[in-house]
Amino acid sequence: MLALCGSVAYLVAGSGKxxxxxxxVAPLFEGVDQNGARVRLGDFxxxxxxxxxxxxxxxxxGCTAQACSLRDGYKAIQxxxxxxxxxxxxxxxxxxxxxxxHQLPFSILAxxxxxxxxxxxxxxxxxxxxxxxxxxxxxxxxxxxxxxDARTRDHDRQVLESLK
Numbered sequence: 001m002l003a004l005c006g007s008v009a010y011l012v013a014g015s016g017k018x019x020x021x022x023x024x025v026a027p028l029f030e031g032v033d034q035n036g037a038r039v040r041l042g043d044f045x046x047x048x049x050x051x052x053x054x055x056x057x058x059x060x061x062g063c064t065a066q067a068c069s070l071r072d073g074y075k076a077i078q079x080x081x082x083x084x085x086x087x088x089x090x091x092x093x094x095x096x097x098x099x100x101x102h103q104l105p106f107s108i109l110a111x112x113x114x115x116x117x118x119x120x121x122x123x124x125x126x127x128x129x130x131x132x133x134x135x136x137x138x139x140x141x142x143x144x145x146x147x148x149d150a151r152t153r154d155h156d157r158q159v160l161e162s163l164k
Contacts, residue, residue: 019121019133022146026052026137027119031087031109034095039085039107045141049082051159053134053150054122058090058098065152066132067104073156074105080163082136085109087116089129136162 084106092110134147145162
């Protein structure tokens with residue numbers, strides 16, 4: 001079964017453990033973004049709050065609206081002491097095109113093997129994509145908020161409200 005890849009392996013593996021909750025230490029992760037840069041949660045400890053948002057698929061209407069909302073509110077999010085990191089099961093190549101087309105100023109991690117999606121318990125195993133969930137992770141590595149009802153067109157405002 002380990003030789004399987006993509007959606008089939010994800011269907012077999014399921015969504016992993018449950019979704020972490022506010023008050024729990026965020027699971028450590030490492031990934032590669034659309035620019036080939038390695039991004040580690042641990043690198044932000046003591047420096048920045050991390051807005052880690054999972055979304056289903058590059059280029060779809062809702063995911064594009066959400067990414068553009070975060071882009072438009074990015075300076076305010078940064079001013080609040082946070083960075084934004086997106087994650088989906090798309091490839092790095094897909095993320096590169098998506099980020100360039102919409103001028104996204106933040107990292108988007110490619111997770112085609114669904115490791116981060118499983119780690120954070122946000123998978124939808126039957127269709128092989130992530131649910132739309134945002135984790136606000138404090139500088140101490142503890143999850144401060146979990147936004148399960150992300151509004152795609154004004155997600156930046158939801159995030160800023162959570163950062164207050």
